[in-house]
Amino acid sequence: xxxxxxxxxxxxxxxxxxxxxxxxxxxxxxxxxxxxxxxxxxxxxxxxxxxxxxxxxxxxxxxxxxxxxxxxxxxxxxxxxxxxxxxxxxxxxxxxxxxxxxxxxxxxxxxxxxxxxxxxxxxxxxxxxxxxxxxxxxxxxxxxxxxxxxxxxxxxxxxxxxxxxxxxxxxxxxxxxxxxxxxxxxxxxxxxxxxxxxxxxxxxxxxxxxxxxxxxxxxxxxxxxxxxxxxxxxxxxxxxxxxxxxxxxxxxxxxxxxxxxxxxxxxxxxxxxxxxxxxxxxxxxxxxxxxxxxxxxxxxxxxxxxxxxxxxxxxxxxxxxxxxxxxxxxxxxxxxxxxxxxxxxxxxxxxxxxxxxxxxxxxxxxxxxxxxxxxxxxxxxxxxxxxxxxxxxxxxxxxxxxxxxxxxxxxxxxxxxxxxxxxxxxxxxxxxxxxxxxxxxxxxxxxxxxxxxxxxxxxxxxxxxxxxxxxxxxxxxxxxxxxxxxxxxxxxxxxxxxxxxxxxxxxxxxxxxxxxxxxxxxxxxxxxxxxxxxxxxxxxxxxxxxxxxxxxxxxxxxxxxxxxxxxxxxxxxxxxxxxxxxxxxxxxxxxxxxxxxxxxxxxxxxxxxxxxxxxxxxxxxxxxxxxxxxxxxxxxxxxxxxxxxxxxxxxxxxxxxxxxxxxxxxxxxxxxxxxxxxxxxxxxxxxxxxxxxxxxxxxxxxxxxxxxxxxxxxxxxxxxxxxxxxxxxxxxxxxxxxxxxxxxxxxxxxxxxxxxxxxx
Numbered sequence: 001x002x003x004x005x006x007x008x009x010x011x012x013x014x015x016x017x018x019x020x021x022x023x024x025x026x027x028x029x030x031x032x033x034x035x036x037x038x039x040x041x042x043x044x045x046x047x048x049x050x051x052x053x054x055x056x057x058x059x060x061x062x063x064x065x066x067x068x069x070x071x072x073x074x075x076x077x078x079x080x081x082x083x084x085x086x087x088x089x090x091x092x093x094x095x096x097x098x099x100x101x102x103x104x105x106x107x108x109x110x111x112x113x114x115x116x117x118x119x120x121x122x123x124x125x126x127x128x129x130x131x132x133x134x135x136x137x138x139x140x141x142x143x144x145x146x147x148x149x150x151x152x153x154x155x156x157x158x159x160x161x162x163x164x165x166x167x168x169x170x171x172x173x174x175x176x177x178x179x180x181x182x183x184x185x186x187x188x189x190x191x192x193x194x195x196x197x198x199x200x201x202x203x204x205x206x207x208x209x210x211x212x213x214x215x216x217x218x219x220x221x222x223x224x225x226x227x228x229x230x231x232x233x234x235x236x237x238x239x240x241x242x243x244x245x246x247x248x249x250x251x252x253x254x255x256x257x258x259x260x261x262x263x264x265x266x267x268x269x270x271x272x273x274x275x276x277x278x279x280x281x282x283x284x285x286x287x288x289x290x291x292x293x294x295x296x297x298x299x300x301x302x303x304x305x306x307x308x309x310x311x312x313x314x315x316x317x318x319x320x321x322x323x324x325x326x327x328x329x330x331x332x333x334x335x336x337x338x339x340x341x342x343x344x345x346x347x348x349x350x351x352x353x354x355x356x357x358x359x360x361x362x363x364x365x366x367x368x369x370x371x372x373x374x375x376x377x378x379x380x381x382x383x384x385x386x387x388x389x390x391x392x393x394x395x396x397x398x399x400x401x402x403x404x405x406x407x408x409x410x411x412x413x414x415x416x417x418x419x420x421x422x423x424x425x426x427x428x429x430x431x432x433x434x435x436x437x438x439x440x441x442x443x444x445x446x447x448x449x450x451x452x453x454x455x456x457x458x459x460x461x462x463x464x465x466x467x468x469x470x471x472x473x474x475x476x477x478x479x480x481x482x483x484x485x486x487x488x489x490x491x492x493x494x495x496x497x498x499x500x501x502x503x504x505x506x507x508x509x510x511x512x513x514x515x516x517x518x519x520x521x522x523x524x525x526x527x528x529x530x531x532x533x534x535x536x537x538x539x540x541x542x543x544x545x546x547x548x549x550x551x552x553x554x555x556x557x558x559x560x561x562x563x564x565x566x567x568x569x570x571x572x573x574x575x576x577x578x579x580x581x582x583x584x585x586x587x588x589x590x591x592x593x594x595x596x597x598x599x600x601x602x603x604x605x606x607x608x609x610x611x612x613x614x615x616x617x618x619x620x621x622x623x624x625x626x627x628x629x630x631x632x633x634x635x636x637x638x639x640x641x642x643x644x645x646x647x648x649x650x651x652x653x654x655x656x657x658x659x660x661x662x663x664x665x666x667x668x669x670x671x672x673x674x675x676x677x678x679x680x681x682x683x684x685x686x687x688x689x690x691x692x693x694x695x696x697x698x699x700x701x702x703x704x705x706x707x708x709x710x711x712x713x714x715x716x717x718x719x720x721x722x723x724x725x726x727x728x729x730x731x732x733x734x735x736x737x738x739x740x741x742x743x744x745x746x747x748x749x750x751x752x753x754x755x756x757x758x759x760x
């Protein structure tokens with residue numbers, strides 16, 4: 001089933017505090033949409049249950065002395081590249097969403113034990129033996145130390161940072177990455193880098209690109225650019241614009257010509273795309289140097305490294321350009337780089353290549369083991385967050401079911417470190433189906449699901465027994481945790497499905513009760529939603545609501561515009577086009593109304609910065625005023641446009657004048673506030689009558705008027721409010737299609753104020 005999709009590019013919707021019985025759907029949602037939300041709730045219940053059982057199952061195998069978990073059930077070792085990178089971090093993520101007490105207890109204890117027992121050089125960890133209660137290797141194996149640190153950083157701590165932000169795990173990530181930068185040993189012509197292999201270097205590129213954006217620590221930028229130089233300026237040009245598995249930076253040639261496009265090789269492609277994105281934002285001169293090698297690398301990948309279905313080979317010989325080995329289960333990792341490059345360049349073919357892959361992957365329905373299922377599903381979900389392909393969502397559901405069937409009753413999946421990747425994927429799919437929300441406290445009987453509707457996001461919360469807690473909404477983690485811009489697809493992210501923004505307003509429409517009485521839509525700030533919305537679901541019942549963005553700041557100003565003529569002369573039927581513009585950075589559903597005639601259409605859906613036309617229709621029999629109003633929903637400010645409907649067909653121009661003043665309901669321009677220059681449409685060579693709606697307060701008001709280079713003083717008096725004042729303009733003064741009239745305040749006496757002007 002297709003999961004909930006974002007309501008807007010930067011924000012999702014909302015929900016307020018209601019306890020609603022199940023049965024009747026939320027207003028505006030169809031029974032089919034309600035059924036999708038409920039079905040997603042059933043599915044996420046199972047996914048979170050499985051992930052939590054995985055944690056419980058593995059905790060039973062903790063070493064009783066160190067408190068660490070083994071890399072597999074037959075190997076009593078804690079390894080940075082396995083235990084720490086692939087299994088433990090997804091126990092942390094699962095507890096973050098389902099068991100805060102276990103997160104604060106065992107998960108935090110394991111982190112502290114790992115730091116205390118396994119760090120060997122600075123913050124860099126090494127393999128720890130449970131029987132020895134000491135390091136497994138007596139001597140330091142530097143390449144393995146760097147490899148283990150790269151794996152732990154990229155595969156383990158980076159996803160925790162993506163989801164959870166600045167925690168103790170983020171501090172551990174930062175410390176290890178800093179020490180890798182400070183102890184790099186591989187000499188290149190551009191400076192020392194961590195390794196000469198594609199896997200380790202690719203992993204650290206991904207880590208450093210995100211950590212520099214998050215921390216502004218120059219060590220991370222400097223090392224990322226050294227590595228970028230080494231690959232963009234040496235390896236790629238020297239190897240036909242494809243990286244290889246290992247490069248000799250002394251001999252400036254490949255040690256092996258193979259490029260592996262599966263895990264443990266494809267990281268270099270993702271790493272280079274992230275360094276290119278980093279340079280594009282933070283080092284534009286470097287980005288210019290990298291642009292051509294990056295373009296050629298992506299081109300070579302697409303032209304020579306795919307099969308007939310548009311999917312990658314497992315490996316390619318970069319010299320012969322022959323590929324084979326089937327399709328990698330990590331197929332999406334390299335497509336992340338292709339999509340990122342398309343984002344940065346704005347070129348459509350790269351996105352089209354990703355969409356082709358998303359459709360083609362549906363042909364593959366069997367993978368070799370639970371970890372392979374997990375990586376193939378993860379590949380899809382990250383990209384589906386950017387490109388919605390319904391058939392691929394159905395494929396995700398099928399693959400998830402096949403992966404889940406492998407789990408044993410005790411919670412263990414296959415009994416090795418790859419089990420953690422399965423839990424990662426369960427959580428990833430579940431969050432897609434909840435619209436990015438999660439409920440606290442979690443219980444095994446809790447069902448949270450969401451579905452997209454035309455009115456917004458429909459969210460369902462159900463439980464077998466009465467449940468009371470908070471529903472937490474996602475937020476722009478890519479920006480707040482990592483300060484990334486743009487939010488490109490990347491390995492080990494947890495995609496944002498429906499993030500809310502602090503300071504933006506959201507409406508919530510609660511479901512009706514069993515008696516059929518529904519509540520009114522409420523308006524809340526996004527900050528309320530991300531801190532957790534109080535919710536109650538009755539036993540066997542349901543909390544159900546449709547949620548929708550009202551708009552980002554400024555809330556007191558309608559982020560809409562209506563553009564069109566200010567007047568229309570003549571009688572009979574009119575069809576006057578008016579342009580409506582959404583000036584906000586978010587999609588908007590716009591309701592239109594008019595005080596005269598009808599609007600067709602009277603509802604519009606506008607993408608950010610988009611424009612559409614509505615037509616004002618009616619029959620003019622007398623002078624009238626049509627005030628056309630647009631608003632985006634309850635609680636949102638409106639914007640209005642006024643059209644004067646004038647029966648006098650001889651009028652050639654008509655203008656309403658406005659300043660900062662109003663008198664007797666009429667806006668006007670006062671010459672004490674400044675001069676007034678009018679450019680009025682006329683018929684060349686013909687005499688015209690120029691009329692001013694002149695304001696007085698039972699006094700005399702004057703102005704100096706200049707037309708065609710001649711200035712005269714005009715005066716009007718003896719009335720209260722506004723009165724039309726006519727003056728003739730001879731034909732010899734009308735020398736063009738536009739007549740310029742300038743009004744300035746008089747030398748003596750009270751300055752005039754004018755509400756409107758017309759020409760006939």
